[in-house]
Amino acid sequence: MNPHRRNLIIALLLVVITFGVYWNVRDNSFVNIDDPQYVTSNPFVNKGLTSKSVLWAFKTTFFVNWHPLTWLSHMTDVELFGLNPGGHHLTSLVIHIINTVLLFFLLNRLTSLPWQSAFIAAVFAIHPLAVESVAWVSERKNVLSSLFWFIGLWAYIEYLKRPNFIRYAAVFFSMAIGLMVKPMLVTFPVTLLLLDYWPFNRFKVGEQTTLPHVVRLFFRAVIEKLPLFALAVASAIVTYVVQLHAYAVQPFSQLPLSRRFATAADSYTQYLKKMALPYDLAIPYPYPDTLPALNVFLSAAFLTIVTIVAVRFWRSRPYVLFGWSFYLLTMLPVIRFIQTGREAIADRYTYVPMIGIFLIIAMGASDILSGNRFRKYILTSAAAACLIYLTAFTWVQIGYWKDSYTLFSHSIKTVEGNYMAYNNYGAAFLDDHKPEKAVEFFAKGLQIKPDSSELNYSMGEALTRQGKFEEAITYFARSSSLMFFDGEAVLNKRYGIVLLKEKDYAGAVSYFKISLAIHPMDTEVLNNMGIALMGLNKSGEALEAFSRGVAIKPDSGTLRFNKGLALKSIGKLNEAIAEFEEAARLNPSSETVRNTLNSARHQAAGP
Incomplete structure (x- = not known):
């Protein structure tokens, strides 16, 4: 078959499969975690694309972020669909499908291995860990920023073919636009360095290559990317300052460096477990009060061993070090060295990083079976079984995002002691004008974490709705340590x-x-x-x-x-x-x- 025609057929199949798996997302509602702030209760977004709203999008740091293109994306949806959630969900799905197709063409162009590239793109498309990014309207920023990440990678390939200012500018502006959607792209320049290592081999890695020579070429590549690193540093500073001023960054006095490293090691391995066994996915995952020392030791040991193995293969099988480094480094901004929020981990953070692991699996399996005469049948059968396995979990996971009740009742059952889920589950009753029922679930959450600012505030709100003002004041006072999203303004209101x-x-x-x-x-x-x-x-x-x-x-x-x-x-x-x-x-x-x-x-x- 003609390669061009084959690739188009593969791309079409990826579109059909992804649409089929995610089609039910069109029936899902908005949920009460972030969606009110991003869409349903945001007066600027609700007006659509007006001059005043657009200006606000570029000026505001509301919700502890500066991401103007995210706001413009939601405003465009309101312009097109109003507040019909189906339209908003389908927009996110369409972007996810474009990402999938782009990823396939990128990988195929980088490796000239169409079937391995197709498998990686298919797993990326239908893995249950991607559901949070696609089925949650507020996470539009994740799928949209990733789109510009992939566009930037494509622009970099073109730049390497024929380096010039215009092509470099295309790389730079792809990154800049992506950062205006979500600051996750701060690691984008590092992914370009990884591409320089493999598959482009700009560091001349080979059996006869000396390490000093590789280092010299590496630093030359770093200097080439200094404007991109400068952009990443600027974005990181802006994000940190905005979150610091909103009291969203936990100081080292509350969370020492040793605990941050322990959390990072544990999180890296937890994400790998969820990639392999995606049956217990939920939102949110509260930050644990304690981390068992044995868990931390085993996680750190596992990460160290895998890293050593990957380094050992740096010449013979460079894709192993590439994929492992891609996973570790792209996950770095959200691995909680800088602790923000009360979530320990989040499924959405794996959207791009998990590509590195899928690449190792696809390329490694092909390598291991290279001499086996049944290689084609084994790989095809294993790939089909894997995709069916993931599709089943993804279909179920999409259903959990149907509405706030379904989502948070599932989270309460899935994650033991999930006081944050009790807060949002109770808030769903509060939104439906059932404060008595809301109080019941806020109380259950407070039994788990009595000092939760959010739960105390929510309980005060529910009691206010019932006319129990004196009791409400007591709970509002307990929530006075509310740190996020201008808590002082909220409490005074x-x-x-x-x-x-x-x-x-x-x-x-x-x-x-x-x-x-x-x-x-x-x-x-x-x-x-x-x-x-x-x-x-x-x-x-x-x-x-x-x-x-x-x-x-x-x-x-x-x-x-x-x-x-x-x-x-x-x-x-x-x-x-x-x-x-x-x-x-x-x-x-x-x-x-x-x-x-x-x-x-x-x-x-x-x-």
Whole structure:
């Protein structure tokens, strides 16, 4: 068969297989972990691609990251599909399929081994560890940044064929764009150095090559990539500063260096286990209070032995050292030397790194059986069995991402002591206006980890919804150590809401002011601030708060209505009627809005 035609058929099969395995993702909902912040409750994203939203995307460090192209991606989906989750899921799936096809063509071009390349791409496409990146809308940044990673690799191959400034610039800008999606690409220059080693052999590795000569060529390749390393360092600094200012980085006083190395060693081996046995996948995996010393020792010993073996093969089978180094180095940014968040590991982090392991398996199996006359049949049968095995687990795993209830009930059953999953499971009931049920699961989570800031805050929220304000304040106070996502602003907002419901308007205003000083664009706080000021008979100041809210979120019927009430109270009846009319248009089913509008019109008409 013509090689070009064969490769196109393989690419088409990869598309069909991946679509078939992931097709049910179109029926999945948004989930309550990050999706509200990235899409469903984000007022800038919800407006689609407006000039104001685009500007915000490039300026904001909201959610402890600077990734403007991620925001633009979600805004584009809203522009196309609104808040229909099926459209958002299919966009992520399409990007994943493009990544799969690109990976196949890249590997085939690098190795001239189409069937091994096809197997690696197929495993990448349907491995259960990839489900979190594809089926979770908020992880669009993972699949999208990987797309630019692969494009950058392709550009580098072209650059090596005929080096010039334009081709180098294509490599540089592919990396830069990828970093604007997710900073995971900080290791991109290292992957280029690995390609220089194998398969391009720019270091002239061979039986007669001396180590000093290899080192000289290596440093020459590093100098060639200095602009890319500079870009990586700049991105790492920006990410670190943003997360440090959001109190998302745990200091060494809380997490010593020895514990970080122990966690890293344990995590590397855990990921390998999940690649081989992907039956216990969940989200999230809480950071363990203790790590058994034996586990850490065995993990460190295993990693050391594999590394020594890979180095021993650096001349005879360079793909082993390439694949192992690719896995170790691309995983490095998320292996928890710099500890952020409360997750020990996460399936999504393996999306690109696991390619290195798949490559060793595919190339190694072919090498081991090179002299066997049944080689073709053995490899074909083993590959088919492997893909069927992975497909079964992936199909089930996609189903767990159906909605928040399904996802977190599975996580509670899968990961022992998963207090974080209890928090999100309870939050699902809270979102469905079932605070009594939410309290039950928040309490179970607090039994596991009483000092959890998130759980204490969530319990305070649920009790507030039940009108149990004094109990709520107690839990909010316990969550005062909340470190993530501008916790001070969040807590002051909640304190203010509790006081507003108790009609302590002056106290509520003081807390709302603190919250707004941190988050001046929070429309919920602006609305509640206006209500509290109306309670203090400060209609002019209330009007200012409501007007600020309307300027940020003009499609809010609640803000429009309250602004109308403030205008009416200071005698600006015609302007109030205009706001009531807009509120009625936005909330046509609200009897209160209709009655208030009719009353205002009657008053304006006179006796």
